Amino acid sequence: xxxxxxxxxxxLDAHIxxxxxxxxxxxxxxxxEWSFDALFRLRDVPEWFQGLLQAFxxxxxxxGHGIYFSIFSAQWSKEQEAWLSHLRALSAEIKFDxxxxxxxxxxxxxxxxxxxxxVPLTNATLAIGADRxxxxxxxxxxxxxxxxxxxxxxxxxxxxHGDFLSRLLIPVNGFLILDLHNLYCQMKNFDVDYxxxxxxxxxxxxxxxxxxxxxxxxxxxxxxxxxRRDTHDDxxxxxxxxLLAHTIPRCPNxxxxxxxxxxxxxxxxLQKVRFRQDYLRxxxxxxxxxxxxxxxxxxxxxxxxxxxxxxxxxxxxxxYEQQAALSQILENASGGADAARRLATSILAGTPWQTEHWPxxxxxxxxxxxxxxxxxxxx
Numbered sequence: 001x002x003x004x005x006x007x008x009x010x011x012l013d014a015h016i017x018x019x020x021x022x023x024x025x026x027x028x029x030x031x032x033e034w035s036f037d038a039l040f041r042l043r044d045v046p047e048w049f050q051g052l053l054q055a056f057x058x059x060x061x062x063x064g065h066g067i068y069f070s071i072f073s074a075q076w077s078k079e080q081e082a083w084l085s086h087l088r089a090l091s092a093e094i095k096f097d098x099x100x101x102x103x104x105x106x107x108x109x110x111x112x113x114x115x116x117x118x119v120p121l122t123n124a125t126l127a128i129g130a131d132r133x134x135x136x137x138x139x140x141x142x143x144x145x146x147x148x149x150x151x152x153x154x155x156x157x158x159x160x161h162g163d164f165l166s167r168l169l170i171p172v173n174g175f176l177i178l179d180l181h182n183l184y185c186q187m188k189n190f191d192v193d194y195x196x197x198x199x200x201x202x203x204x205x206x207x208x209x210x211x212x213x214x215x216x217x218x219x220x221x222x223x224x225x226x227x228r229r230d231t232h233d234d235x236x237x238x239x240x241x242x243l244l245a246h247t248i249p250r251c252p253n254x255x256x257x258x259x260x261x262x263x264x265x266x267x268x269x270l271q272k273v274r275f276r277q278d279y280l281r282x283x284x285x286x287x288x289x290x291x292x293x294x295x296x297x298x299x300x301x302x303x304x305x306x307x308x309x310x311x312x313x314x315x316x317x318x319x320y321e322q323q324a325a326l327s328q329i330l331e332n333a334s335g336g337a338d339a340a341r342r343l344a345t346s347i348l349a350g351t352p353w354q355t356e357h358w359p360x361x362x363x364x365x366x367x368x369x370x371x372x373x374x375x376x377x378x379x
Contacts, residue, residue, distance in 0.1 A: 006283045007031025015263035019272035031061040057095045064096040070106040071132045072119045074320035076313035088139040098143035107327040107370045115373040120352040121164045124316045130171040131314040143302035145175035150182035150230035153358040155190040162200030175207035175302040180243045191223040206251040212260040219361040233265030235274045248289045336364030
């Protein structure tokens with residue numbers, strides 16, 4: 001039976017590293033995920049951190065997770081070209097087991113600003129997403145995947161997300177990072193049952209699972225009067241651990257299970273202790289739960305079946321104009337009601353975005369997210 005490797009998202013952050021040191025010293029960390037483009041402008045990575053990455057890379061236990069590529073941006077940019085060049089050079093120096101990116105497009109003036117927002121399931125978005133995944137695979141020369149998004153504008157979008165991911169990954173034989181806290185956010189924000197969602201996800205493509213914590217924000221009209229946010233700044237909820245135990249057996253190609261938390265949530269000794277406790281609880285679940293593997297479903301290496309030709313980047317002028325309009329509205333609206341009024345008279349009205357069906361409490365959340373991160377997004 002293939003071993004599951006528990007690990008942590010470990011970036012060049014003093015709080016994360018100090019929380020993880022006792023685990024590293026006791027050789028309890030089975031893998032590291034590195035958000036390599038978080039250091040996009042920092043070319044001189046300290047030697048000791050490079051040594052840590054190389055040690056896990058040489059053991060085949062280093063994964064790379066991108067933040068800023070903006071996979072669904074409908075207009076190809078010089079920043080995306082530079083991102084790929086950086087990844088290509090980095091992959092020649094260090095061996096990643098795989099590379100992944102976030103679902104969505106980044107709001108903001110350029111690819112380093114804003115936060116990821118979802119896109120509608122259309123032939124245009126599928127074509128752009130598949131094109132971008134092929135370009136990432138060409139640059140890194142290893143398996144490529146995508147992570148499900150926590151945020152959704154409406155319940156119908158939540159129900160389509162798993163099918164969207166499945167259709168997106170097939171052309172490149174890509175894998176899925178199933179973030180269970182992201183799924184938890186959708187369950188709570190739209191009062192949807194786990195089984196009603198998980199059955200739509202391509203679980204045979206899950207190579208990696210993420211768990212994390214988050215926060216609640218008051219929201220009139222939301223289930224329970226609050227919205228769950230994927231802020232990564234608190235301990236993992238008990239229900240997310242339950243989801244982990246239920247989900248692992250259903251993922252025949254699962255290799256990694258990773259704990260994420262940002263440094264701002266690891267500043268006190270108590271927070272660091274809770275982080276280590278969460279990690280050990282995650283490890284215990286990984287060891288105790290068996291995966292139902294079979295010859296038909298298991299064994300995918302998530303590499304393309306053969307060579308593929310990369311033509312000019314796929315673009316869509318109308319979709320890009322819609323994305324720019326949505327970004328402008330979210331980053332400048334005074335709140336959810338104001339955003340709804342602006343959307344009703346925008347070029348997004350009456351389109352596959354279905355903005356008419358977006359509840360005000362999720363629009364309010366989108367406004368808060370976009371305005372918080374419009375000068376830079378941090379996981």
